[in-house]
Amino acid sequence: MGAREFNFDGLVGPSHNYAGLSFGNVASFSNVRSASNPRQAALQGLAKMRALAARGFAQAVLPPQARPNFRLLRRLGFSGTDADVLAQAWREAPVILACAYSAAPMWTANAATVSPSADTRDGRVHFTAANLNNKLHRSEEYAQATRSLRAIFADANRFVVHEALPPTPAFGDEGAANHTRLASAHGAAGVEFFVYGRAEFDPAAPSPKRYPARQTLEASQAIARLHGLSPARTVFAQQNPEVIDQGVFHNDVIAVGNGNVLFYHEQAFADEAGTLASLRTALEDVGAELAPIRVASGEVPVADAVASYLFNSQLLSKPDGKMALVVPHECRENAAVSAYLGQLVASGGPVDELVEFDLRQSMRNGGGPACLRLRVALTDEEAAAMHQGVVMTETLYASLVAWVEKHYRDRIEPKDLADPQLALECAAALEELEALLGLPGLYAPD
Numbered sequence: 001m002g003a004r005e006f007n008f009d010g011l012v013g014p015s016h017n018y019a020g021l022s023f024g025n026v027a028s029f030s031n032v033r034s035a036s037n038p039r040q041a042a043l044q045g046l047a048k049m050r051a052l053a054a055r056g057f058a059q060a061v062l063p064p065q066a067r068p069n070f071r072l073l074r075r076l077g078f079s080g081t082d083a084d085v086l087a088q089a090w091r092e093a094p095v096i097l098a099c100a101y102s103a104a105p106m107w108t109a110n111a112a113t114v115s116p117s118a119d120t121r122d123g124r125v126h127f128t129a130a131n132l133n134n135k136l137h138r139s140e141e142y143a144q145a146t147r148s149l150r151a152i153f154a155d156a157n158r159f160v161v162h163e164a165l166p167p168t169p170a171f172g173d174e175g176a177a178n179h180t181r182l183a184s185a186h187g188a189a190g191v192e193f194f195v196y197g198r199a200e201f202d203p204a205a206p207s208p209k210r211y212p213a214r215q216t217l218e219a220s221q222a223i224a225r226l227h228g229l230s231p232a233r234t235v236f237a238q239q240n241p242e243v244i245d246q247g248v249f250h251n252d253v254i255a256v257g258n259g260n261v262l263f264y265h266e267q268a269f270a271d272e273a274g275t276l277a278s279l280r281t282a283l284e285d286v287g288a289e290l291a292p293i294r295v296a297s298g299e300v301p302v303a304d305a306v307a308s309y310l311f312n313s314q315l316l317s318k319p320d321g322k323m324a325l326v327v328p329h330e331c332r333e334n335a336a337v338s339a340y341l342g343q344l345v346a347s348g349g350p351v352d353e354l355v356e357f358d359l360r361q362s363m364r365n366g367g368g369p370a371c372l373r374l375r376v377a378l379t380d381e382e383a384a385a386m387h388q389g390v391v392m393t394e395t396l397y398a399s400l401v402a403w404v405e406k407h408y409r410d411r412i413e414p415k416d417l418a419d420p421q422l423a424l425e426c427a428a429a430l431e432e433l434e435a436l437l438g439l440p441g442l443y444a445p446d
């Protein structure tokens with residue numbers, strides 16, 4: 001039975017803006033209050049999807065979320081007509097207004113954790129939407145993410161979309177940004193690798209001092225239980241708290257895995273040797289051998305990895321058995337990273353090609369190629385059973401480009417969030433998108 005990895009990229013929403021909402025995410029903080037270009041952001045994301053689909057990689061799209069989040073604003077005491085709510089929030093709490101307008105659901109690596117059917121006890125594909133409770137602007141994404149995933153993966157015989165974990169610090173969950181799957185092939189049983197930043201119920205465990213650890217061990221363990229994963233093929237490892245304090249707010253900023261390859265920085269994990277040993281043992285259980293690609297600090301310092309997003313790359317298996325590394329342009333602009341990449345593809349190892357994209361609009365908020373996609377490995381039967389309207393084709397690409405050009409602004413500054421017209425534009429865009437993707441009622445209120 002054939003199986004492929006679909007990358008579900010987030011379609012950037014019409015309110016993409018820079019509000020400095022993510023403490024611990026260096027790019028988000030440094031670009032606070034600069035002007036964004038939502039139209040360009042969406043087109044950059046679509047160009048990546050189109051190019052990878054054209055290469056034969058399985059590519060799909062996850063829709064944006066309704067913004068502004070009036071439910072959040074009203075829950076926080078802003079009242080009256082929609083225009084009154086926006087005006088009052090702008091006057092009294094512009095940061096809360098920015099949270100309600102955030103287009104952060106574009107980073108679909110944080111939408112959910114996904115376990116393919118080859119790994120789960122009941123043989124279904126399991127999804128758990130991430131509660132993202134570390135940041136106000138992301139803390140309600142799980143509701144629409146759950147709804148969108150249930151609409152796309154509706155066949156209960158093959159798919160299950162769990163409720164998000166309790167939204168409390170003990171279960172801080174950031175989805176697939178801290179989860180990697182290693183396997184000999186996408187359809188084969190694999191090892192699920194969860195990386196956490198802190199352990200709530202173990203006060204002695206090390207934790208970062210400066211920036212928050214967003215993912216807990218307890219959340220990762222709960223997901224492994226919910227998804228029915230085999231303990232012998234599940235590895236939990238702690239992220240190095242020192243790199244969290246240097247801006248590595250998710251594991252996918254310092255490591256990425258695909259097939260039997262783990263591409264990682266030597267400082268990624270609290271216990272590098274122990275983590276590799278656990279992965280090796282677990283992989284033996286599925287008859288595979290770990291192929292680590294270790295990047296030393298002498299080759300690429302952590303600061304360069306964070307600035308360039310070298311590890312926030314997509315590692316994609318090609319039909320010839322080799323892998324392509326999908327990187328942002330920033331990797332070419334960083335001397336150490338560019339030199340490293342030149343050696344990597346010439347080394348005769350598993351990665352023999354670089355594919356570069358201009359994703360600057362997303363990068364300025366701390367989102368690289370890997371943040372923008374959720375990996376869903378599906379058998380051919382499962383792929384046929386999901387909703388087909390989200391699969392990237394030339395036709396869908398052309399319709400989405402026309403839709404973006406019709407509805408999106410090319411500039412949003414902080415003051416624009418107070419403009420009631422922007423809210424109307426966002427609503428009109430999403431109403432049309434439901435029809436375009438063949439998902440009527442996607443944004444219907446609960």
Ligand SMILES: N=C(N)NCCC[C@H](NC(=O)CCC(=O)O)C(=O)O
Nearest residue numbers: 019020021022025028107109177371
């Ligand atoms: N690494 C992965 N998988 N995802 C990147 C997420 C970036 C996102 N940025 C933001 O939410 C910035 C929004 C703002 O500041 O306006 C975040 O920090 O959660």
